[in-house]
Amino acid sequence: MADLVTLSEAKLYLRVDGNAEDNTIALLIAAASDAVRDVASDWDGEGTVPDRLKLACLARVAVAFDERTNVSPGTGELPMLTPLRKLEV
Template sequence: MTAAVTLTEAKLFLRVGHDAEDGLIATLIEAATARVAALTGGSVDGEAPAPVRLAVLRLTAAGFARGEGDDAARAEAEVAAWLAPYRRVRL
């Protein structure tokens, strides 16, 4: 299974051109992927649709912002709307 978002993709999205924070960014990608998987009730991989992959990137960016303003709350709201069509119904 391939990752939904690669380190290279995330660094481009974050506009990070150095390698000093690669470990942090990789951890944020992993955490964001787990969060999206929990929200959708399914696995998230490289075959995921664009809105799901974008949700991983957006949550990664919110984590990378390190609490600047209310970016985390905005990211959660954006992600919820993008993921709504992909949520599995649980009974």
């Protein structure tokens, strides 16, 4: 599946110039996109990515980028994703 944000969007959000960190950021984007999709399971992946999913993905990327040893979700991310979560009962 396609990533939820582009490398350019992530670099702008992270305030990163140059391309020395591009491979790392691309890896973080892929992992964050998968993690966000896991929570927002009610989004069908069709059409434009909802802004709340993009922001949640960027938040995960930022936490992972700034704290290289921390893979926990970004603060405030879950409330953005919960409305797009399908609950299985």
